[in-house]
Amino acid sequence: MSPSSLPPHRRIAAVVVLIPVVVALALWAFAWPAARTAPRDLPLGVAGPAAATAPVEQRLERREGAFAVHRYADEAAARDAIEQREVYGAVVVTEQGPRLLTASAASPAVAQLLQEAVARSAAGSGTPVTTVDVVPAAERDPRGAVLNTSVLPLALAGVGAGSAVTLLGLRGIRAVAALAGSAVLVGAVAAALTQSWLEAVPGNWWAVAGTFSLTALAVAAAVAGCAALLGRAGIGVGGLLVVLLGNPFSGASSAPEMLPEPAGAIGQWLPPGAGVSLLRSVSFFDGAAAVGPALTLTWWAALGLGTVLLADALRERTGKAAPASAREPATVG
Template sequence: MPGPVVVLVAVPLLVSFALWAFAWPAARTAPHDLPLGVAGPAAATARVEARLEQHPDAFELHRYADEAAAREAVRDRDVYGALVATPRGPKLLTASAAGPAVAQLLTEAATKAAPEGPRVHSEDVVPTPPGDPRGSALSASVLPLALAGVATGALVTLMRLRGTRGMLALLASAALVGLAAAALTDSWLGVLAGNWWAEVGALGLTVLAVSSAVAGLGTLLGLKGIGVGAMLTVLLGNPWSGVPSAPELLPEPIGTLGQWLPPGAGGTLLRGVGFFDGRAVDTPVLVLTVWAVLGLTALALGGLRDGRQRAAAPLSADRDAPSAMRS
């Protein structure tokens, strides 16, 4: 196929794929089994639960005995919010740090579900930090981390750093990016408000997962591997991360798949260490670690392969030398 024809076909296909990956989740934003707590006596919450269950796929209801239990569930990230029946009327507990878009959605849903009469009182149990009241800066931080990881993995591949050298390059780069990113997002901008060193670890692990995946794929597939890694982590991982809203607001299976890619897992981990004292971070840490370990393993195997090839080259030359002399 002639070169111009390839360009004319490939570019529209790539643009269409990118638009699908970015626009489809945004156009289909809606709650899908969004965890929501309901607390109080059964008689007081029955009508609220009935109204919420009119949309069977929208909310995943968790029932709690009282406000204290519901409040703890919000802080533990078991639920995004909780509607509590109190003597003074219905009360909504939210956590805007878990996603301002979710907090707004829950406020609207609670207003519609509450009985006629008393106004729903709202309390933000875990608010966003003053430096990022709308959560937009945190959302904007995920793409640069993914790009940093792609760039690092691509450089390691192009410079043919294999084995120990490549692994050390990825680890050192991720650590330095984690330090720099924490200094910017926490110390300067106030986007994050958790333990500083935990944030360094979360940021560095996110970059390491991306860079290791790209370098590992580059080791296995060559230059094509860089493209595959960039597609997984940027073209798919970024729009499917759910960081601007929440994974449960994305259409399925995008919301679930996005959490198994480094940007989605990294965003969830950053929220956990930045606002929730490290609660509910086991799964994202595991996902990022698996990506990092697989990529580093591929890089190590590439180093062993290159070493065997270099060792075999002199032997091959020695075998060819006698035949060359005879000729």
Template structure:
């Protein structure tokens, strides 16, 4: 390619990438609003009917789950089946929230309850940690873990590690990242307060899922795989993760796509592990496991294919020398 063509390519490509990045990060944030947000309603049918009618005015905003009483609604919040619940009792109306699950959603539900025109008492069933009441630190962990995974996959590829050596390097580096992240987030900052080893495991698995994807695609198609996978994780995985609010607060299908990518699945798994005793963590953990397994499998497959490719010319040369 001539120098002039390269210059034109750079001049055109940079604005396109900038526009894509701006769209990926700004558009979901600008369109944040509840979309089928799971919300519980509990109490006598006659009393809750009015509450449901008021919620129905916001068409498509809430997905209503009905519970018999406050205890059942509280259990649903703690199990992450719903983000909160409105409970109607003879003594008045009560709003159950879980700011640890999403401070943004908890605040939204409080505003919604206040708009009903009646006095509502708010109970934070699963509060966010005192050192991170707005969830900012947990949200900020998404990008460093993605970067650590990208860096691990890129270094393994550029160093020329293949097969089992590459797998061992990816797993070991991810494990160390998980231990370091848990030490910082749990032991030092105190922004997560669940089981220390479970949190370290989630940090490690989230890092490995990204790193294995980067190294796996690079093993199959070469070094461009690093840029492709890194671009997907940074331009889609990070802004689509819903870590700053909730997947149901993002435009669809953005919220769903984000949960199928490691950054979103990692954020959801970490919330469940850190604050809800692992409730609703199975799906995100399985997503991360599939990414890690497929990526590591691609690393091994790429090494086998490359070894076969390299062995064929050697065999041909040997036959030619014999003949």
């Protein structure tokens, strides 16, 4: 039974009930992480002699559950860990006093949080804390606003492509070609705007464009795959999954470790969160820690496109079987 065949009073009731439910879900998905933003096992390094770093570690551990402390022998090892995206920053204990190493490219919000936390912990010693930004954000976008706001447009582009393929009746190879072609163009346009024009996303242009394309393809394939399984209702399911969960759970404006559990972990398994992580890696960190998010996006793209192809193959097989059975002569008993 199609929705249009329902009695008018049932359609009115469906709208009256459905819209508040969607609004409640959207408010929960966006407001809950924002209201509960705080460090949770945030990777932070401590470097220097064990005797000198012990008081620093004790002060950090007083904020129970806030930081996951990693110990390094010296500043060089701590810098390397930051550049490999193992930690967001590190406190280096020197004879001249503590030095904080940060990476605003990994998250400007986390870099600011670390400065405040370390300055607060060192307030009693009377020694000022020197801050060094090891991997800085783009000069034209020091707060990472362009990168953060790119999540929603990419998600909407993917949802739009997946919806268009379904509503236009494209199937099989044609659908896959349309989704892939759309993703390639989305990636090129996004790279042209964010890097060539705004100069907010550095790195290799082709790697940046490829990241945007893979993210858009993962979203579009997920939506088209859901639609291939569930019909047009799958468009809504895929859109809700990507926009209402993937976008706020991505940690783009802060970091996955700043979101309440398990929102941060869920976000990294969805295309928007994986796309942001991959973009940071290829843009600022020479590809460090890029394998995980790249595999996540590839998995979504492959699964979605595979579902589209499989659904078309099953549809053709069913269509061929029906005429064949109709041509079989009736058996006389």
